[in-house]
Amino acid sequence: MTLRKVPGTRANVTADVTGALAPTRPLPLSGGMNSTPKITALSWLMVAILGLTWGGTFMVTEVALAGGMPPFWLAASRTGFAAALMGIIWMAMGRPLFTGPTSRSDKANLLIIGSLSSAVPFSLLAWGQQYVSSGFAGVSMAAVALIVLPLAHFTVPGERMTPRKIAGFLIGFIGVVILIGGQAFEATGAAFEPAGRVACVLAAGCYATGSIMLRRLPAAHPIGLATVLLLIGTCISVPIAWSVEGPPPLPAPELLGVLAFLGLVPTAGANFLRVLVVRSAGPVFMSLVNYQVPLWSVILGALILGEALPRSLLLAMALILTGVGLSQYGALTRLFRR
DSSP states (O other): OOOOBOTTSSOBOOOOOOOOOOOSSOOOOOOOTTSOOOOOHHHHHHHHHHHHHHHHHHHHHHHHHHTTOOHHHHHHHHHHHHHHHHHHHHHHHTOOSBSSOOOHHHHHHHHHHHIIIIIHHHHHHHHHTTTSOHHHHHHHHHTHHHHHHHHHHHHSTTOOOOHHHHHHHHHHHHHHHHHHOGGGGOOOOOTTHHHHHHHHHHHHHHHHHHHHHHHTSOSBOHHHHHHHHHHHHHHHHHHHHHHHHOSOOOOOHHHHHHHHHHIIIIIIIHHHHHHHHHHHHOHHHHTTHHHHHHHHHHHHHHHHHOOOOOTTHHHHHHHHHHHHHHHTHHHHHHHHHO
C-alpha cells in the first residue's frame, strides 16, 4: 500500500503490504479457507504494530526520494531486498511452503496474490497520483476496509456482515475522511484526473482482493508464504520500474542504509505480520490497519518532525477508535472475558 500525502499534515505517507525472529518450528496457520477467523490479543498487537510501522514509513521514504531514488525503483528495491532477506531465512529453516496437499489453482493463486499485494497496486498508485489530489489517494486506501467487508461476507467463512460491523466500518471511514480534510475530494483539473481516480480505486481493490485470496489459501508456512509473495512482487516490480524509469540508478552510499531499513522493517517484517494476521484473524480484521495509517502519520509527524496537529485530530481519532471498537465488539468482549 502506498500513499503519497495526507492533507492536514505536511508529511508524506507510505504504507506497504509487506521484523520478527525466525521461529525454530513453523508457526501454525489456522487460516484455511474452511476455518473461522480467530482474533486474539496477539492479533490486536500485530495490527497495532502494522499501523504504527506503515504510518511512520513516510519519513524514511522521504529521505530516499529526496536522495534521488525514483519511486518505481524505490518500490522494486524495497521488495527485492525484503525478498532476498526472507528467502535466506526460509532456506535456512528448510521448511516446505505448503504443509498439506495443494492443487494447481492454489499455486496459480499465489501468482495473483503476489501481484495484487504489491506490484500492481504500487504501479496504479504511482501513475494515478500524478493526476489526483493526495487526499483522494488517502481516502482510496482507507476504503480498502469497506471493499473487504462485502467480499469477505461472500467468500470467507466466519466473516459475515452485520449491521454493527457495517456501522463500525463506516464510522471509522468517516473519521479518516475528517482527518484528511476537505482536500480529499478537491479536483486537480488534470486532464487524466478521472482515470487517475479509477487507478487509485483499482489499487484499493487489489489490496482487498489480495487479502481475501490470501486467507483462502491452504495451510502454509508463514515465512515461506511471505517470501514467495515478495519474490513474485519483485519479479513484477523490477520490469515495471525498468520500463518506466529506465535502468536502476546507483544509490549514494548513505542511501543504502535507508533502503536496507525500508526492506527490512516495513517490507519484510511487516509483510510477515500481514500474512499472520490475514491467515489467523481474517482479512476484515486486517483491513483495520488502513484506518490507523493516516492517524499514525499525523501523530508521528507532530512528534518527530514538529508538524502542527490538525484541529480535527481528536474528533477523527474518536471516530476511528469508535468504529474499530464497534466493528470488532464481539472479538473485544471475548478478549476481555478471558
